[in-house]
Amino acid sequence: MHVFDTIEIQCNSKTKSIRLCTGDLSRVPNEWNTDFLLISAFPNDYSPTPSSVVGALNNRGISVRKLSKEKEEDLRAHFYCWYSKPVSDVITEAKDCPFKRLMCFENPITPGRNSTPVAEVGTMFRGLTTVSNMGSDLRVVSSLLKTGDSGHDKKVMLKAMVNSCAHWMVAGLPIETFSIVLFSKGDVEAAKKTYSVLIKHFGDLKSEINELVKKQTEADETGETFDFYLSYSGQDDKYAKQFSKVMKAQASSIRFFDERETLSEESSWQSKMYSNVKASKKVVHFLSPPYLKAAECVEQFNISYCLNNSIGSLLAPLFLDEGTALPNYMKSIQWFNCHKYDMNKMAQAVKQIYNALIAEAKIPRDKMTAESKTEGAAYVPNYDVFISYAHKNKDIMNSIREKLDPSLQVFLDSEELRHGFQWQQAIYESLERSTVIFAVLSDEYFDSAVCREEFHLATAAVLAADKVKYLIPLRSTDKLQVPSEYKRIPTFPLGKTDNDISRLCQTAHDLIRNPNDTPLGKSLFQGCLSQRKEQKLGKNLELSRTKFVESWIKANKSVKVFTEPKGQIVPKYKSIAVLASPASDDIAKAVKLLTAKICKNGSTEMTVSCQQDFQEHELSRIIDSSDVILVILDDKFFNDSQCLSFLNLGLLDCRLSPNKKRIAVVRKNSKSEVSKIYPLLIDNKFNMADLQWEKLDLGKSFGLSKGQINCLAAAILFTLSEKEQQVPLADGRIPVLKNPLE
Known part of the structure; x- marks a missing residue:
């Protein structure tokens, strides 16, 4: 892979890059650490034609058709795209795949639909916004979309992609590097001749992009300002008007931007829309089924969603209809509940939004943004x-x-x-x-x-x-x-x-x-x-745990993990996510080795993913896709904001998916004081400090003590050998924090 030229863009304190490259997309260098490979295809057509990226990938053993059957999220109803689960999870033989996921754009062929190539680039970046909650420094590689079998003009598409990408980067879309790859078989000099016009065109775009970005970053300093930008579909017009009426009753001087802006089919970047959103203190989104069908509404949400990452405290979504099937990234934002278009609930939401606006007016936005970034999960x-x-x-x-x-x-x-x-x-x-x-x-x-x-x-x-x-x-x-x-x-x-x-x-x-x-x-x-002095929480937990450990050891004294070549069990689950602080990295690694020994047919039956092996933006996907979440609790875990954040995500998944997902805890020691109680109530069976585990002799130590390795092996055996069966409550869920008195 060869880089012809780079456009660098200053975004706050970060330098982001747009690169023009040449090479084979199916052979992206591993050192690029590519998060997403973008391709385009005709709707539901993944034929590996010789001139397409689909064909090149197929030659490397990466079947787009197979990936399409294992979608992480299907967004074609609103964004004309879908993205896959991790390629290595779907195509196990593709061990050296140079990218983690595939995102495929499939603009529908609809009679009477006149979508320009430039407008389709705008659609592409709306699709990219849906994965922006996966991290802050995504690396994306793309073909020059719609120029293969689709036959669109290469210069037009290149300018549209570069222009749109630069603006979205400044707006806050968390892409660190966006590489556009022109196909070649490896002869760089030949590629320079073939693509000389595009290389020159990319170079000419540098000054143009820098000027556009400068205008974009300065526009809000001189333009008109608003208190609220109202984003709504035409069908929800009366609710937007009611919101304005109730809000103006709070203060008649409040200024709204409530024009229904439409998308320009001649531009991949909606500069006017961006300027108006950024000039507003709050953006109120009226989420409903018609909202998601309106491309301009989704564009407004995406712009404010990205700006929220850099400006902070911008979004104020109203959820109008419980039948609205929100994409995952929209679900990550807590909304005001106005289900069934309830006007009384809307009035309550207006009061809360107004109070937030008044409170935030006392703090300069730059200071508020800095505090929100260092605050993490919010000060309690x-x-x-x-x-x-x-x-x-x-x-x-x-x-x-x-x-x-x-x-x-x-x-x-x-x-x-x-x-x-x-x-x-x-x-x-x-x-x-x-x-x-x-x-x-x-x-x-x-x-x-x-x-x-x-x-x-x-x-x-x-x-x-x-x-x-x-x-x-x-x-x-x-x-x-x-x-x-x-x-x-x-x-x-x-x-x-x-x-x-x-x-x-x-x-x-x-x-x-x-x-x-x-x-x-x-x-x-x-x-x-x-009787708090006699009945401390630790004593209660220890008492119930001791009974379990005695019973388990008695039933499993003959187990020899390392002397049975075929393994001990056929696991009832297929994947484990291990959450552990860096202080327990040795234990997390031991989980991988033990699982391979315990499961029949070795590690081919199980996928074990450890927190330390992945970047932060990948962990949400790892937790979501794993059947078992194994938590290693040590002193550092309780004060690690990342560990706690992903633990809570795992708890949420397990509560919502009774008997499909399971969470288990192994505590490293029991004597130290803990700053948070709730992790201790998840599971109370396995503690490495329990001396009873010394009675077993399950095998090799992997650098751990005898008691530690025995406890860990027992936890894996117990968790994987049978599926947890709990009766859901009337709400269809199960409590994931246990009663400490049981």
């Missing part, structure tokens, strides 16, 4: 009160919230969860940092996997706390039947009048401010939870 303050409730019991929650002393710091998901952050991790960490936890118990509460997890975590937090914490479970009705596994914890009647609730709220205030002078503070949890 200490809370006085956390209210755990099922959303169907929102009225009860509101009654409690209204009567709590306004001086108390209260966590409510509807108020405290910030858009754009992981809601699950925020809930877990906020609950752990709360002094009083109200749990509003009801049939709906116990039917919810998330509510049960909050109750489990609250119980564990009380048991583990060095300082006094209180869990106050409130029965919403006298007839409530509390499930047997929760009957060890005393519950209290919510009461039937406002005065009853006021007394409860006063009690919470007294517990926080003067716990020793409060009758309830002295008597609360006279049952199991009052």
Whole structure:
């Protein structure tokens, strides 16, 4: 592969590159670390013709047709493209494949549809935006699209691709290097002659692109500014008008950009649309099925989505219709819930968006952006009160919230969860940092996997706390039947009048401010939870784990992992993702070696992916595609933001996919203090510090102690030998944090 020329673009503190190259796309150098290879094809036609990239790939044993049957996400309904699962996972024989995934564009042949080649390039970059949540420094390699069997003019397509790519890079699309490859068989001098016109054209584009980029970065400094840019389809016009009306009631001086901008078919980059979006403090997207069908709406979302990465706090999506099938990258943004086009919910969203706008106006945007970048998963303050409730019991929650002393710091998901952050991790960490936890118990509460997890975590937090914490479970009705596994914890009647609730709220205030002078503070949890000195969380977990370990060792004393050449088991799962901090890299590597020995027919039956072997942007895909998530918990894990972030992603997947995905934990040691409790409630069977594991003799150590290697081997054997069978709750999900008292 030879690089003819490079256009460098300064984007904030980073230098990004657009390269014109020559060579064979099927032989991209491995050192390029290519994340995506872009190709184009006719709809559902992956014939390996001699003049196409599809044909060249096929000659290397990489079948586009086979990859098309294993799509990671099919976006053809809205973006005319799809992208594959990792090539090495689909085509195992393609071990030296020079790119990680394939993205294929298939513009439909529709009667009466007049799409220009330039407009199709715009469509291509809309498709690329869908994978922008996979990392911050993507490396993309592309053919000169639509110039092979499609026959479009090469100069026109080159200019459109370079122009569009440069603008999207500045807008925030996280591409570090975009390489356009002109086909040749390796003779560079011959390629220079063949493509001399295109090479000169690329060189001429340098000054033009630099000038365009300069204008793009400076446009917002002199242009008109808006408070809100409204992005909506024509069919949702009345909802956009209602939003404006309600917002103007908050402040009549608010300025809107609410013209319905259309796409220019003559340009691959929508410069006017970009300028208007960037000139706005917030972009409100009215997400609905008609929205996704409108190319201009999707373009507006993509521009603001990319700008959100560099500017911060820009997006304010309203989710109007629960029938809207959002692409994955849109799902990653927390929206305001206005399901079923509910005007009352929209009014509530308006108030929240307006309050956010006022709060952010007090902080310079550049400072706010810097804080958001260093903040990671969002700063979690200490809370006085956390209210755990099922959303169907929102009225009860509101009654409690209204009567709590306004001086108390209260966590409510509807108020405290910030858009754009992981809601699950925020809930877990906020609950752990709360002094009083109200749990509003009801049939709906116990039917919810998330509510049960909050109750489990609250119980564990009380048991583990060095300082006094209180869990106050409130029965919403006298007839409530509390499930047997929760009957060890005393519950209290919510009461039937406002005065009853006021007394409860006063009690919470007294517990926080003067716990020793409060009758309830002295008597609360006279049952199991009052014995905190004798019944610490660690002792509870150790007791239940000891019973399991004794039973497992007794049943598996004869197991010899390394003396059985054919392996011990036929695994019930096909892939493992190992999450571990760098401090446990040796254990993660041992998982690979042990799995190959344990599984019949060796490693061909299993794929083991370790966190340390992949870049950050690849880990979401690894976790999503793995059947088992094996977590190695050590001291460093609890304070590693990346580890915790991907752990939460794995927990979310397991909760939503009962009995299809499994999460297991091996703890490296049990004596050290931990800064977060919830990882300890995922699984409580395997701890390398348990001396009982020394009794086994499973085989080689791989640099680990006898107890460590035995514990790890036992965890793999147990996890892979049989599928976990749990009965989902009424919401179709399973709690992934276990009850510490069971």
